[in-house]
Amino acid sequence: MTLIDLANPTRFLKLTARILPWLAGLTAVLLLIGLYQAAMAPDDYQQGATVKIMFVHVPNAWLAMFVWGVMSLAALGTLVWRHPLADVAAKAAAPIGAAFTFLALVTGSLWGRPMWGTYWEWDARLTSVLILFLMYLGLIALWRAVEDPSRAARAAAILTLVGALNLPIIKFSVDWWNTLHQPASVMRMGGSSLDRAFLIPLLVMAVAFSLLFVTLHLAAMRNEILRRRVRSLQLMQVAQASQRSA
Amino acid sequence: MSLGPYASFITISYVLVAAVVLILIGWVAIDYRRQKARLRELEASGVTRRSGRGVADTR
Amino acid sequence: MTALSALIRRDIQIALRVGGGALIGVLFFLTVVVLMPFALGPDLALLSRLGPAILWLGALLASLLTLDRLFMADHEDGSLDLIVMSRTPLELACAAKALAHWLAAGLPLIVATPALGLLLNLDATATSAVALTLLAGTPALTFTGMIGAALAVTLHRGGLLLAVLVLPLSIPVLIFGVAASQAAITEQLPFGTPFSILCALSLVSLVIGPFAAAASLRHGLD
Numbered sequence: 247m248t249l250i251d252l253a254n255p256t257r258f259l260k261l262t263a264r265i266l267p268w269l270a271g272l273t274a275v276l277l278l279i280g281l282y283q284a285a286m287a288p289d290d291y292q293q294g295a296t297v298k299i300m301f302v303h304v305p306n307a308w309l310a311m312f313v314w315g316v317m318s319l320a321a322l323g324t325l326v327w328r329h330p331l332a333d334v335a336a337k338a339a340a341p342i343g344a345a346f347t348f349l350a351l352v353t354g355s356l357w358g359r360p361m362w363g364t365y366w367e368w369d370a371r372l373t374s375v376l377i378l379f380l381m382y383l384g385l386i387a388l389w390r391a392v393e394d395p396s397r398a399a400r401a402a403a404i405l406t407l408v409g410a411l412n413l414p415i416i417k418f419s420v421d422w423w424n425t426l427h428q429p430a431s432v433m434r435m436g437g438s439s440l441d442r443a444f445l446i447p448l449l450v451m452a453v454a455f456s457l458l459f460v461t462l463h464l465a466a467m468r469n470e471i472l473r474r475r476v477r478s479l480q481l482m483q484v485a486q487a488s489q490r491s492a
Numbered sequence: 493m494s495l496g497p498y499a500s501f502i503t504i505s506y507v508l509v510a511a512v513v514l515i516l517i518g519w520v521a522i523d524y525r526r527q528k529a530r531l532r533e534l535e536a537s538g539v540t541r542r543s544g545r546g547v548a549d550t551r
Numbered sequence: 552m553t554a555l556s557a558l559i560r561r562d563i564q565i566a567l568r569v570g571g572g573a574l575i576g577v578l579f580f581l582t583v584v585v586l587m588p589f590a591l592g593p594d595l596a597l598l599s600r601l602g603p604a605i606l607w608l609g610a611l612l613a614s615l616l617t618l619d620r621l622f623m624a625d626h627e628d629g630s631l632d633l634i635v636m637s638r639t640p641l642e643l644a645c646a647a648k649a650l651a652h653w654l655a656a657g658l659p660l661i662v663a664t665p666a667l668g669l670l671l672n673l674d675a676t677a678t679s680a681v682a683l684t685l686l687a688g689t690p691a692l693t694f695t696g697m698i699g700a701a702l703a704v705t706l707h708r709g710g711l712l713l714a715v716l717v718l719p720l721s722i723p724v725l726i727f728g729v730a731a732s733q734a735a736i737t738e739q740l741p742f743g744t745p746f747s748i749l750c751a752l753s754l755v756s757l758v759i760g761p762f763a764a765a766a767s768l769r770h771g772l773d
Contacts, residue, residue, distance in 0.1 A: 289496065294496040294497070294498070295494070295495045295496035295498070295499070295502060296496065296498045296501060296502060298495075298502050299501065299502055299505045302505055302506060302509045303505070306509070325766070325770075341519075342516060345512055345515075345516055348512070349508065349509055349512055352505075352508055353505045353508070353509065356501045356504060356505045356508075357501070357505070359498075359501060360497075360498040360501055377719050377722060380715070380718070380719050381719045383715070384712070384715040384716045384719070387712055387715060388702065388712065388716065391706050391712055392705070392706065397705075397770070397771065400770035400771070401702050401767060401770065401771055404698075404702065404763055404766055404767050404770070405698075405702060405716060407763075408698055408720070408759070408763050409719070409720075411759065412719070412720050412723075415723050415752070416719065416722060416723055418723075419722065419723035419726045419727065420722075420726070422726070422727075422730075422745075422748075423726045423730065426730060426740070458513065462516055462517070462520055465520045465521075465524065466520055466523075468524070469520060469523045469524050469527055472524070472527035472528065472531060473523075473527050475527075475531060476527055476530045476531055476534065479531070479534045479539050480534065482539055483534065483537065483539045486539065
């Protein structure tokens with residue numbers, strides 16, 4: 247089935263009705279496995295048991311960026327190829343991405359308290375995620391500010407792409423700003439030199455959360471398609487009513 | 493499983509993640525039901541789609 | 552070419568008239584800088600240490616405020632539709648408007664900087680450093696801000712949304728602008744590094760801004 251087949255909303259709804267239960271089930275299973283592995287993971291010699299927060303923080307932080315990437319692809323779909331479901335995909339992803347970003351911030355803050363002694367630290371990573379959160383909220387505000395969904399889609403698409411271009415610049419700037427103002431080194435949170443005892447639960451949780459996103463996203467897209475049907479029917483209802491009374 | 497001196501931080505993190513995930517799932521489910529209900533109402537009041545198919549038709 | 556220069560001249564003239572954006576921007580800049588000591592306390596040493604940051608923040612907020620005039624007035628009287636439909640490429644028209652806006656609203660901020668630097672107890676090096684970085688950085692603020700202005704043009708009360716959209720995009724400019732000013736003052740770090748990045752940001756925005764703004768206008772106005 248090609249992307250073009252998926253362009254038909256009804257066919258898309260058919261497909262989601264079939265695979266959503268399986269995706270949901272698989273997500274639940276993986277989440278449970280991940281939780282079990284996180285519980286069983288050993289304590290880090292430096293951080294103690296608080297390393298377990300990493301297993302929920304890192305997947306959310308990674309998803310925060312990944313979802314913006316998905317929205318950027320959808321934005322290209324809207325602007326360049328005018329794929330009919332691109333709008334729907336973009337709009338449905340935004341609140342979910344914002345939620346993951348929020349979780350990344352909160353879990354990062356809770357992880358930071360034992361490590362740095364403060365709930366908030368203007369380090370490069372947390373600050374970049376905070377700016378990303380602001381961008382998500384601005385994007386959602388833009389979606390809601392324009393009445394017509396297809397016009398909102400085009401404005402949101404441009405903002406998403408500009409944001410995507412800007413994210414590396416912001417990351418670089420904040421990194422630079424941080425080294426300027428904090429000569430003391432901040433503990434490296436989970437580099438690639440992670441011990442296998444920590445890496446495996448982390449990867450399982452990462453996959454589980456990604457599947458969670460896919461499930462939620464498809465379900466939200468289905469809802470958005472139905473919402474647009476409702477809207478067009480309401481408009482038709484008004485039109486038919488005014489025709490009858492005319 | 494001893495969670496050490498910062499046990500509350502760890503539990504709060506996991507609980508918060510679980511709460512937000514449940515809220516997301518809840519939002520998606522409730523929205524679905526609401527849209528379906530509206531579609532049913534609209535069909536009951538006689539509005540038809542251009543293609544003539546049922547409004548709540550997902551088949 | 553003449554179409555574009557006519558556009559620039561027209562925009563500058565409108566901005567300089569009463570009710571135009573130019574001088575109100577400077578007034579706002581002045582107000583913000585005057586407000587700071589009331590919050591921070593009159594300690595001159597503290598103010599001179601924070602001086603470059605205060606000036607940059609004031610300039611950022613002032614340019615943000617005048618940004619929604621960029622397209623709003625033209626949209627209201629219909630001339631924006633004419634500009635979109637004319638033969639000159641919309642990207643160039645947007646660039647011309649942004650240039651006019653910077654000349655009318657951005658340059659006065661830079662001219663006002665020495666006077667405001669005095670209020671914050673900044674010495675001559677500090678003030679000229681800030682003025683120079685503002686000169687290099689305000690084009691970036693205007694040209695990226697233009698994207699937000701174009702996105703928000705069709706919204707009725709788009710002003711605050713515009714600010715929310717534009718601010719994350721201006722963070723890099725703020726970081727490097729203040730860093731460059733500080734570098735010139737304290738010399739802990741070569742001035743060239745942040746300054747050249749600042750210039751790079753402005754140059755990039757000179758290209759991306761008009762393209763994104765033109766795309767927004769086209770999509771938003773049909």
